Amino acid sequence: MPSYVITGVSKGLGFEFLRQISADLNNTVIGIVRDKPTTDKKVSEELSRRSNIHILHADVTDYDALQQAVVETAKITGGSLDYLVANAGYVTQLDAFEPIGVLGNKPQELEGDLNKSIKVNVTSNIHLFNLYMPLILKGQVKKVVTISSGLADLDPINNFELEVSPLYSISKAAMNIAVAKFHAQYKKDGVLFISISPGTVDVGHYTHATQEELQKLGAMMQKFQQYAPDFKGPTTPELAVKDVISVWEKASVENGDGGTYVSHKGNKQWLHSA
Numbered sequence: 001m002p003s004y005v006i007t008g009v010s011k012g013l014g015f016e017f018l019r020q021i022s023a024d025l026n027n028t029v030i031g032i033v034r035d036k037p038t039t040d041k042k043v044s045e046e047l048s049r050r051s052n053i054h055i056l057h058a059d060v061t062d063y064d065a066l067q068q069a070v071v072e073t074a075k076i077t078g079g080s081l082d083y084l085v086a087n088a089g090y091v092t093q094l095d096a097f098e099p100i101g102v103l104g105n106k107p108q109e110l111e112g113d114l115n116k117s118i119k120v121n122v123t124s125n126i127h128l129f130n131l132y133m134p135l136i137l138k139g140q141v142k143k144v145v146t147i148s149s150g151l152a153d154l155d156p157i158n159n160f161e162l163e164v165s166p167l168y169s170i171s172k173a174a175m176n177i178a179v180a181k182f183h184a185q186y187k188k189d190g191v192l193f194i195s196i197s198p199g200t201v202d203v204g205h206y207t208h209a210t211q212e213e214l215q216k217l218g219a220m221m222q223k224f225q226q227y228a229p230d231f232k233g234p235t236t237p238e239l240a241v242k243d244v245i246s247v248w249e250k251a252s253v254e255n256g257d258g259g260t261y262v263s264h265k266g267n268k269q270w271l272h273s274a
C-alpha cells in the first residue's frame with residue numbers, strides 16, 4: 001500500500017499525478033491544495049469512486065498549515081509516508097517573456113516576484129521536506145521528488161541565450177541545490193532526493209497571451225528547436241507525468257541518483273522530441 005503526498009494537485013501536472021497514481025487503488029494518494037472545495041468537486045466529477053484519494057488544505061507558504069497537513073497525513077497513513085512530491089510551483093507571468101535586464105525597468109515588481117518565486121518554489125519546499133521527514137523515515141520507499149525545470153540548467157541558458165523566465169529559473173536552480181543538500185544529509189538513511197524536470201508541457205499557461213507575447217514565445221520555441229531539432233512543441237500532462245514517474249521509479253540512492261537534477265528522460269535532454 002504505497003502512500004504519496006503531492007502538492008499542488010488542483011490542476012496541471014499535479015492533477016495528472018493524482019489521476020495516474022490513484023488509478024492503482026493500492027496507492028494512497030494525498031493531494032495538498034489551496035482551494036479544497038474546488039478540488040474536491042473536480043475529483044468527484046473526474047475521478048469518482050477513488051476512495052484512495054484524500055485532499056488536504058494548505059497553502060505551501062503557510063508553515064502552520066503544512067504542519068497540520070503532516071498531522072492529517074499521519075492519521076491517513078498510520079504515521080509513515082513513501083513518496084513526497086513537491087509539485088506546487090509559482091510560475092510567474094511577469095518574467096515569462098522578458099529578459100532580466102528588461103525586468104530591471106520595473107525594480108519593485110522584479111523584487112516582489114523574485115521573493116515570491118523563492119518563497120513558493122524554494123523556502124516552502126524546504127519546510128515541506130523537513131516537516132515530512134519523520135514520516136518519510138518511517139516509510140518503505142523513501143523517495144522525495146521535486147518537480148524542477150530544464151530552464152535551471154546553465155548549459156542551454158548559455159549556449160542558446162535562453163533569456164526568458166529569469167526569476168522562475170533562479171528559483172528552480174536554488175531548489176536544485178536544496179535537493180542536493182537534503183541528499184547530503186539523508187543519503188545515509190536511504191532517502192532518495194531527486195529533482196526531475198517534466199519537459200515543456202501544455203497546461204494552458206499561454207491561453208491568454210497577447211499577440212506580442214506569442215511572438216516572444218515563438219522566438220523562444222525557435223531557440224528550443226535549435227537546442228533539440230526534433231522538438232515539435234509542448235507535450236501533454238499525461239505523457240510528461242508518465243515519463244517523470246518512470247524516472248523516479250528507476251532512480252535509487254544505490255545507483256547514485258541521490259541529489260541529482262535530471263529531465264523526464266532521466267538525463268540532461270530537457271525537451272520532448274517528436
Ligand SMILES: NC(=O)c1ccc[n+]([C@@H]2O[C@H](COP(=O)([O-])OP(=O)(O)OC[C@H]3O[C@@H](n4cnc5c(N)ncnc54)[C@H](OP(=O)(O)O)[C@@H]3O)[C@@H](O)[C@H]2O)c1
Binds near residue numbers: 007
Ligand atoms: N508546465 C510546464 O511546462 C513545466 C515545465 C517545467 C516545470 N514545471 C513545474 O511543474 C510544476 C507544476 O506546474 P504546472 O505546469 O502544472 O502549472 P500549474 O497548472 O500552474 O500548477 C501549479 C500548481 O501549483 C499550485 N500552487 C501554486 N502556489 C501554491 C501555493 N502557494 N500553495 C499551494 N499550491 C500552490 C497551484 O495551485 P492553485 O490552483 O491554488 O493556484 C497549482 O496546483 C511546477 O513546479 C512547475 O514549475 C512545469
